[in-house]
Amino acid sequence: MTTSLKIEELAMLVLGIWGFSLLNYSWWWFAGLFFLPDIGMLGYLVNNKIGAISYNIFHHKAIAIGIGLIGIFSQSPELQLAGIILFSHSSFDRMLGYGLKYEKGFKFTHLGEIGK
Numbered sequence: 719m720t721t722s723l724k725i726e727e728l729a730m731l732v733l734g735i736w737g738f739s740l741l742n743y744s745w746w747w748f749a750g751l752f753f754l755p756d757i758g759m760l761g762y763l764v765n766n767k768i769g770a771i772s773y774n775i776f777h778h779k780a781i782a783i784g785i786g787l788i789g790i791f792s793q794s795p796e797l798q799l800a801g802i803i804l805f806s807h808s809s810f811d812r813m814l815g816y817g818l819k820y821e822k823g824f825k826f827t828h829l830g831e832i833g834k
Contacts, residue, residue, distance in 0.1 A: 723812075723829075724813050727809045727810075727812045727813035728809075728813050730779075730805070730806075730809035731806055731809040731810050731813060733805075733809075734802050734803075734805045734806030734809060735748070735806060737786075737798075737802045737805075737806075738799075738802050738803075738806070741795055741798060741799060741802070742795065743795075743799060747799065748803070748806075751799070751803045752803065752806065752807055752810075753807065754803065754807075755776040755777060755803065755804055755807045755808070756776070756807075757776065758772045758773040758774070758775060758776030758777060759772075759773055759824075760772065761773060762824060766821050766822065766823050766824070767821045769819065769824065770819040770820060770821045773818075773819045773824075774818045774819055776804065777804075777807070777808045777811060777816075777818060778808070778818065779804075779805055779808050779809075781804065782801050782802075782804035782805035782808060783801065783805060784801070785797055785800050785801035785804060786798055786800075786801020786802060786804075786805065787801070788801075789801055812829065815827075815829055815830075815832060816829075816832065817829030817830070
């Protein structure tokens, strides 16, 4: 993964942090919920296909943005928070090289093979 892509993901993480700062939540909410999207990895306990699907649902930025927008339009701070956490966490993961997963296995991502 190139440095420019890592910087881009860092910028999106900062955007998520800024978005969170606009909400009326204590910062411990951000810290406490930040790794919650990794619950999607539990699908790998079933098999690679279910694991990839569940991981990708919790790490897809379009889903995160959609949830956040629904929260904005419905004036739901909880959905806004969920969207921001999903978006921020996904940006953090991608900054580290963890992309959306292929059914082939956890280490096979749209950003390349993890650990290569």
